[in-house]
Amino acid sequence: MTTKLSLKRLTLLALPLAAVAGVSTAASADEWTPTRSIEFIAPANPGGGWDTLVRTTSRVIQQEGLADQNFAAINVPGGGGAVAWAQIARDSGNPHKLFATSPPIILVPLAGTSRHDHNDFTPIARLITDYSIVLVRDDSDYGDLNELFAAIEENPGLSIGGGSAPGSMDHISIAGLASAAGLNAAEVNYIPFSGGGEAMTSLMGGHVEAVITGAGEASGQLGAGSELRALGVSAPERMGGVLADIPTYQEQDIDYTFDIWRGVMGAPDMPAEAVAYYEDLFARMQETEGWQDARDQLGWLDAYQSSEAFGEFLDAQKELFSEVLSELGLLGD
Template sequence: MTATPLTSRKPGLKRLALLALPLAALAGTSTVQADWEPTRPVEFVAPANPGGGWDTLVRTVSRVLQEEGLAEQNFAPINVPGGGGAVAWAQIARDGGNPHKLFATSPPIILVPLAGTSRFDHSDFTPIARLITDYSIVLVAADSEYQDLNDLLEAVREDPSLSIGGGSAPGSMDHIAMAGLADAAGLEASSVNYIAFSGGGEAMTNLLGGHVEAVISGAGEVAGQLGEGSEVRALGVSSPERLSGALAEVPTYQEQGIDYGFDIWRGVLGAPDMPEEAVAYYEALFAEMLETEGWQQARDQLGWLDAYQDGETFGAFLDAQRDQFSEILDDLGLLRR
């Protein structure tokens, strides 16, 4: 399955609509066979506070692996917040060769270093696998005056001081996604008053507290918070078509006349210089996990799309993303030189 990217007004920002690559053929074996297996619990780090996209991925993967009996050792979720991921990356970078340490990753592993707020990027770690693709979603409080995305954007046009929160650092994923949306709607992308929080959970808390007008987040990480009686309401989602489940009633940006889309891929990296046999073990483990009923139920509930790549392919994908995002940040005046 291939997601068709949407486009925006400026050629430079068209690259924000990331193409979800075709699913890899997944192995049909019932048990993972490898020359190496973990000998103690695997530390699985979410580089943010609980409640965000990395945390959701880490806890969902850990739970499915345990419930499906795919691994002898537990995968222990660990939250290391700070710096849009930079604090966790610095800690993991010091643990070279450790085959028992993994962390969830997504576009900030490229965007944060390019913006100059981390000296570590994806090339400092071991690519394991890309797992899924998600989309951006714009939320307001349930009692907000804004009824659709254009209401919000018109208010921002009239008063640029209105704040939009996100769970990633300035110049990182949520900021870039919001800047691209504003640009596609005819606003100055650099004028968006983006407020960075240490994770999606903190961003949502500030939305409910009335400290920001809206929040941009990953659709999967907020799907469980939407529905009847919810304290928040979704104005739009960046997918090319409406999603299923709890997100089925959320209109796309395109439906609201904004020709723009943004994909949020998520995957797993390991500590630097991880042994090849450990990489092979994790590649096979995650490939098998994606075939299980437990994973498919969780994936559908969260509005994710499978987008598996093995470590080598994922590494090449990350290199290409770095080239793309360098140009995007340059277009927006956010590239640290």
């Protein structure tokens, strides 16, 4: 099946690239510092991957004393990120506005549901790699992924929720997984929610059969006494912490992995000296004990890229995802 082969390629451009993490921005960063609080936007409701990244980085920066100004976490949900992007796009040149980003900045515009894409904003830095995780209610009859997909094959109406728009990250992730498991990826009954937190709430309420979301954002909902149970994680090998007992897809004879890169972008046409300041800030943040503790607890992997390298990476991701959405029939006009 051609869809399966191409979807498996999604991991090739999203691997952590420690070799490109080198940054020489300290001298330039000294030329500019924020003069007021920084608006740090999560383009979704609380509880999702963008929200987790924004609040975690803001907390670490404050606790480690890395910036004189506060990073104010702001949630702007809607349209799989499109509502926030439209607001940010109108604030060209503002050096005090940042937002969390991940594959939807590529996927949502390609699907035709946002007129703004990554080229309309300023890349700051890629920070981490996360993974997808499939969750069911703790009282679910499904013991593993193969049992879930067998039920879906028998009853295609069974729904799987996710925290991103149709054709966006969670949808692509579950479509690729279903394809690798032998199903028709285009027929997966995917239900979009405005963030992973809302998707998990819907799962607990019995409104969907399963949820696919980021492993990092789900980690706080798992463990002793949890109402949720994980069937599998998209990492190439088992993760740590509360996720250590969750089998990978490959352990369940489904040859598929999926990486979720996450990073930071700024308003359009952000001054170069402000970009240099933030590049340096996030590079220093990743060296702190506070960041490393939070990263490990959330199951993230450091995958830093500077502004220039991140921009080139985004261009390559657009080319790759264009092929995948076209094969799924989800590429917008």
